Amino acid sequence: MNSPSGPNAKQTADHDKMSKLSGAGFDKMFAAHMVADHQKDIAEYKKASKSKDAAGEYASGQIDTL
Numbered sequence: 001m002n003s004p005s006g007p008n009a010k011q012t013a014d015h016d017k018m019s020k021l022s023g024a025g026f027d028k029m030f031a032a033h034m035v036a037d038h039q040k041d042i043a044e045y046k047k048a049s050k051s052k053d054a055a056g057e058y059a060s061g062q063i064d065t066l
Helices: 009-019 023-048 054-062
Strands: none
Touching: 009 023, 023 054
């Protein structure tokens, strides 16, 4: 697995949008972005938890925490 050399297009676009905001506007967009990312992570853990291997067991045990 290779690590990325920089942010992808969506990350760059999100950064560009948020860098132009301040105060409540920034807070609202930042919170919405974090919630969406968290929901994506939970979905990935739920999918991984269906595997019958060590990674699946780990993912299954972390879902409640997420």
